[in-house]
Amino acid sequence: MKIGVFICHCGENISRTVDCPRVARVCESYPGVEYAIDYKYMCSDPGQNMIRDAIREKGLDAIVVGSCSPHMHERTFRNAAVSAGINPFLVEIANLREHCSWVHDDVEAATQKAIELVRMAIEKVKRDKPLSKINVPVTKRVLVIGGGIAGIQAALDTANAGYEVVLVEKEPSIGGHMSQLSETFPTLDCSQCILTPRMVEVYQHPKIKLLTYSEVVKIEGFIGNFKATIKKKARHINEELCSGCGLCITKCPTKKKAYNSFEEDLAFRPAVYIPFPQAVPNIPVIDESVCMYYKNGKCGMCVKVCDRGAIDFDQKDTMLVADIGAIIVATGFKLYNIDKKAADSKYKGYGEYGYGKYRDVIDGLQFERIASASGPTAGEIKRPSDGKVPKKIVFIQCVGSRDDSKGISYCSKICCMYTAKHAMLYKHKVHDGEAYIFYMDIRAGGKMYEEFVRRAIEEDDVKYIRGRVSRIYEENGKYIVKGEDTIAGMPVEIDADLVVLATAMIPQENSAALARTIGIPYDKYGFFNEAHPKLRPVESTTAGVFLAGACQSPRDIPESVAMASAAACKATILLSSDTLEREPVVAKVNEDLCAGCFYCKKVCPFGAIEVKDVKDMNGIVYKEVAYINQGVCQGCGTCTATCLSKSIELAGFNNEEIFAEIAAL
């Protein structure tokens, strides 16, 4: 075997601490190395040409490049090798920059290490086998999980590109948190006015199949070939028959039996309801836990009034299965609850703010509902306890966010802006009111964002106080807010009528469970992890699964929409070809030696391993062995390490190659 070794200086990045010519010289003397050379920029055109020329002239079979991380230029060098007629998997990269020159100061030690790293790569490449890419077919349908603004945008973009979309929303209506908002920063345009046209578009789009009141319960398969199982919860109303007249709702005798979660529990609703007037689809849901029929088998008022006969008390949850090519996860967020929850010790709650026992200490979404024209107070700012108009209002930022002691260290990003908006809306509606905002830092990075905050201060006379609030307690119907203005260095106390807490954005309750269902990684809070924080922000590390919106980290509306469009674009790229080329790093079983213990099958995270029968001459099965579906295998190699008889090998990282690397140390 003739091996070529190419050592890159990376300008000065490598050669400053690694003696590149010496590395090349030493390596040239190794058995099997036909040619070794160093050059200033191997990744440049002349550098690549050097590799191509050397392969042709010296008749090289394999090459080793000592350069930056394989995560940077492996593809470049593989392509160069391919163009000179070498199989791309006979190219090995020795990481001389990130793992050597940049992290060591001593030239001698770094050079020695570089030599060893190249030697390891040489030994590995000697045992590398040529591999060819694997082709798998692609199902041209996208599953979007979550019908908030991100999910809506992703579904519309994908559908408009001509692909089928299945949009799954767990609530009875799409719209998400955006449908609850009053007005949006920094333009103060009405949230529902800009959102509802999109919701209707989704409903009417021929390419979108909308599944509300539904949840994804199972995802199987792999990129291009997922199989999703979706549970459609029983609405107890036949969607085909219902006209959306709403008569059942107005006639339902359980007028105020349940808290209205759309109104953030500031109002009530009957057992049969639609979340809000513009709901899409405009089909009510019967809440079993409240409905009289399910309590005592009586009532049935809705059945009497429904002239279409759409009420169906016997309706059951149904399971739907869909073939899917790509998945966009857009499950969004929820708000931190300051109440102490015994079940979840991850978040501690705020005892100093009363653990939620004060009715007039509310969170941001509740204030959105109070300020919203469609809300429980019809847009008038009234406090929940006695309906009085608050003359003094205190907003507190960073409640839950940036608070390690309560379990969250991150910044929720949107609170600075929406608190400014809240204060502004308040001042616009209560002209003689006083608005105070306790903040730690104002993070108003974004187009017109800083200007927006200044407008609140300069035009609307909102008082910003830098400092965290230590305590809130009630005294004679007022809420005493104890803080410190750390700029003035003075303690301050405000007797407020209403306190609004900008509580942290946290992932949806079941986000970790959903992540496990889909098979994507998540962080310690339950936010889904992107594949690369900078270069692959809308992809999960699982191929074919993309992320949009606040399920990945706190996001505002423009960012969620941008992410959604980006994710949709990524998904359509995937779907645009009929087959999919995959890296051939997959495991393969030696069926002759397999003992059939199927530990590999148990450990395989992708279900890629199947049982294969081996029959004797009479056609009787005398042995069962493992068989790996190459289309499903993702190449983690967990099976290879688990296999006791060492009958599985991972292509590209087989044991012989790794032993050679160890031996070369």
Added chain:
Amino acid sequence: MTSMEEVIMKYGYYPGCSQTGSAKEYDISLRKVIEKLGASFDEINDWSCCGATSAHVTNHKLSSALAMRNIMLAGQQGLENMVAPCAACYNRLVTSQYEISKHPELREETEELLSAKFQKEINVINILELFLKIGINKIIENRKRELSELKVACYYGCLLVRPAAITKFDDAEQPVSMEKIVESTGAKTVDWNYKVECCGAAHSIARRDIVVDLSKKILEDARSHGANVIAVACPMCHTNLDMRQRAMKRTYPGHEELPVLYLTELIGLALGMNEHELGIDLHYINYKYTDPVPDNTVA
């Protein structure tokens, strides 16, 4: 294996210096109540001061050594648990033990100072934990009368429930355990805002002005929420809230007295003991519980 719920009736006892002087009545009433409830104390032999605030504000090693001396004594005495009725002592003992177990370097230094090895952890409990362990039912069973006339503001002060990570007891902001105990005497409790606010503690002598201000605020909040008595579980809180009412009258003319009782005294009253037995007459604010006049209108 004995079950975890088994009621322990024998406890190590670390009185603390105040109990031998200004808080004599706390000691007296505690011992009497415990006896009535059928539990007993095993006092730490030759215990010394925990170092109190003065040690930990001036020398952390001294503070650790003084507190640990008593923990080790309890260990030598073969005790598993130890009651420290004074909230300040309790806090010093628990915190010192916690820090020693967390930081080996401090442990070494302390062991060197004491010329002894720290061998076993002692479960140091405060007065509230003690009554919860003995069981509220025990109080109800032995109750001779219901203190139904009392509206009690339960005052925890700072050191009983903080820091939550170390004491691991109740809630640091909205504690409820003392209310549970007080309610077992038949008294009512009030929900008020200052139950964990500080009374000024160690500044009692050197900065009386601060203590008077802070204590006044506490008393007024309790009163405004309808309390007719304050229950405390710490000699320092008692000194500041009770004795400083004299100075309060001078600083705030028109100050109305509000009786301040130790938790143990309240329980003692419910168990049928009189004010003199419990040492309530040693307080600055004289207090005598009067049973409600029987309501004749109810036929």
Added chain:
Amino acid sequence: MDKEKWEPKIVAFVCNWCTYTGADLAGTSRMKYPANAKMIRVMCSGSIDPVFIIKAFERGADGVLVSGCHPNDCHYNAGNFHARRRWDFFHELLDFIGIEKERLQFSWISASEGKKFADVIAKVTKDIKTLGPFTAYKKMNSEFTAVFPEIQEVVKETIIKEKETV
């Protein structure tokens, strides 16, 4: 062996997605750490066979580090969970056989933890330096070459001894 000049030989088996990338980040951030550890990249911490560690010791390693993604952050969802069980047993076994626990260490290092990577390498190097060379195993290695000189020849062919020409 001159202990003053002795530098430990450390092998690190790292997963491609988290630790290797984390090491890249350490480089990009120009964090400094000892040059003793050489990395062998595998796809997932779940694919590292305990025999690799034995092989490393046989090749004269003084210490081994195995590192992968944090739980729930595995690129392959569950590879690291299986690895965790495997290493629990293997580590316990080595300890029982008489190999110090510090000889074989484990860590979870995510792609964003460049600092942690540098710290871990520094810690492992320091631990191994404190322990000293793995003489017990090295003795077996040297006896092996003494008893079977012809095998050493074969080894020589495959394991290329560094021939410094300068």
Added chain:
Amino acid sequence: MEELREYAKELLEKKEVAAVIGYTQVSENRTKPIIITDPADASKLVFNEYCLNNLSVYLTKARINAMCRTKDKIMKLAICAKPCDVHSIVALIQENQVHRNDIVIISFNCHGAVKDFGYEFSGENLASKCITCETHKPLYFDKIFGEEKETPKASDAALARIEELESMTHEERFEYFNNEFDKCIKCYACRAVCPLCYCQRCITDKAIPRWIESSSHQRGNFSWNIVRAFHLSARCTGCGECDRACPMDIPLSLINRRMAMEAKKSFSYVSGRSLETPTLVGSFNEKDSDELFM
């Protein structure tokens, strides 16, 4: 005893099984395995305190399996198994080596066995595994014989030995085990008798690449013994056959026992005890200890 023979005879006569694997007496206090296919031979079967072999090892042998494969169907196999041997069978079922429906488990109420042939059955000569045995009644069986009897009492010397070893320094332990492993002659008797070493090709026989140096030299011996112990950890059911088979008296089952203790301590798992519990290898729990990892 007669009942056992009658039952075996019946099974063979009715052609319910292809063969009965059992024990037969060879001399006083000594038995050997026997595979019976002729109903007439059923009278040779015995069961007593001297039935030491763990017969489940035969279940995975190709030649025996071949006996079951007739032209059109697969016949069952009957096997005599002590309650502890049933653990091995459970492990084999879990590892897909035998199917529960393919075998007839004939088991016994057991009160212990001798540690090796040549000893009289007594508390003093009780096999190590019997000292701590908790399953005097088999967990799974199709037919059970024998009456319940008290097991003689004996002290747990193996545990004491483990504790003694653990109190040593690492160097001392390394030296001890190195010396023990040094004795190994690579006869692979341990592998041959182990019911769970059923691989068609053992890892040690794999040549490209060479996983374990096959020559019986200190280093090769060392890695072989580590790998053997590792491959059996959380799988070994503690039958102790390896100890009996080893001609060099290497304390193989001591290491196995130590690893079983780890499985029990960290994962509350004992191998071969339940068909329902997933095997420890091949499963995981998110809440497994993270202590090992920095």
Added chain:
Amino acid sequence: MSANDLKATKKLQASFISPTPQTGPDQDHINSTEHIREHTIADEISERTFQDVSLCYQCGKCSAGCPVRYYMDIAPNKVVRLIQLGFYEDALKSDTPWLCAGCLTCSTRCPKEFDLAKFMDAVREIAIEKGVEIKQKNIIKFHKAFLDQIKSHGRAYEVGLVAEYKMKTMDLFQDVDSAPGMYFKGKLGLLPHNIKDRKGVKSIFKKTSGK
């Protein structure tokens, strides 16, 4: 540090000193990655309290909830800030640490889980060690008197404490409203409670004051 000499803006000085290159065969790989750093008062505090002062992000929640905040010259969070910036003298001279009642409200509520009460302990301790002039003289005298009682009796003896404190402060009338009352009610004994192992307690004092 002579901040009061001239009325000028104080100059901030980073506590880092550039690393001195070390060469030679003994060069430790680990040391080569670390910068050599001056041991500052901030470091000293971090060591004694087992927490880094840089944890504090100055949200002011401690000051907001501090019961004695109104009596302090500077806010508690500002004391931390001064230490963070290296203005040690200003921090050590402040009233604030001495007025801190150690009620732990700040430590309980701190979003960064920074134990400010412990930090204040360390500041006081260092102020005493450095001999910084402390304005709250009575408070320190009280602590001294208190510790003297323990030193000589093993327990705090209240009559002795008050007497000694009065001698130290020369303020003979300050506590007249409580002590006589307590005395007449029989609470204060005239004789101190001495423990047996006074020697042991004394030796602790001796060893800790030695440094």
